[in-house]
Amino acid sequence: MLFSNITVAEKYNYLEEKFTKAYEWLRSTDIASLQPGSYPIAGDQVVANVQEYTTISPDEASFETHEKFFDIQYVVSGREQFGVCKREGLTVKERREENDLIFYEEPGLSGSVLLEEGDLIIVAPEDAHKPRCVAGVPCQVKKVVVKVAL
Template sequence: MYFANISISEKYNYLEEKFRKAYKWLAETDISALGVGSYPIDGDVVVANVQEYTTYPASEASFETHEKFFDIQYMASGREMFGVCKREGLKVKERIEENDLIFYQEPEFSGSVLLEEGDLIVVAPEDAHKPRCVAGAPCQVKKVVVKVAV
């Protein structure tokens, strides 16, 4: 999925070599055999982070963004609702500089995408996102978040 405003539609090249390396790694790696942790794909430019968790109500989650990285969020198993909205105009709740994380107050309007096994979504620094949200009933998820340096 590609989600952007026309004003930045040509700002990033989602088929640039670093993205292609990430997509190739996701397609060719047996993620089910990997444990939770970080796996360098291309030095510190492209790094895969394998996560396992149980989804929870959207009311317990916050929208977030990153300054230095794109996220390619790939659902290896399970399902979740993935909140999306524009970063512009959001009110900052908390900044954690060392983790490249900014959390926001809940916006008045936002959308969501259902991510199921095999799905991925790419979010840029301009895209706020709220991962880990329950889709129906809570379920166990195995996800890979590939961090691609801006």
Template sequence: MLTSNLKVVEKYDYLTEKFRRGYEFLRTTDLKALAVGRVDIDGDDIYASVQEYTSLKADTCKFEAHNRYFDIQYVVEGEEQFGYAKRENLTEEAPYDETNDIVFFCEPEEAGTVLLKAGDCIVVAPEDAHKPRCQAKEACYVKKIVIKVRV
């Protein structure tokens, strides 16, 4: 979720153009035709990760966060219950993986969720932890595009 604090919000002002390019990719590309994998938009600065999966029970999914990238997560097909929590309130389950820019967290006492359906998107900042791939009412096929925007 794009929530922030006034102490840090200005450090991301320079990303406006990168976000615009990511949204433009989502608007102008035949997303249903994309194969699973990476699609470069601007090298490592902006790229799309095309994902297809069956949503899972929430207790099998994990909270995660990234240090180097914002995520713009866009659901092309299907739906998922998307968990979110402030990263600063969570306990790391394992150390940060520098190579894959990911850290996993233990399940928090409190977290929010939002239902994402086809056509919905959510922006996840490095300060946010998120729990993707969770089924809503029942497991279903999901096609999602995650636009990675380098900080």
């Protein structure tokens, strides 16, 4: 799945070497046995961050973006509603430069995608996203967020 706008659709090559290394790592690694933490795939250019959490109400989550990295968010187990919208026009709520995170006020309109076991979504710097949201009832999720440097 790819979420983008036609104005930036050709800006990025989602099959360039950094992305293909990430996809291969996701396919060939026994992620279910990994502990939460960071796992380098290609130096500091491609890093997998394994996470475990319980999904939360969308009211408790915030839309976010990154300046220096793409996210490949891959659900190992569980399910979540994953909010998506354009970054353009959003109001900044908080910046955490050290973590490459920008949080936003809730937009008037946004969409979401249901991510279940084996699903992934690629999020570019132009895409705001709201992860970890409950899909039906709260559940435990194991996810890998692969950070791919620009």
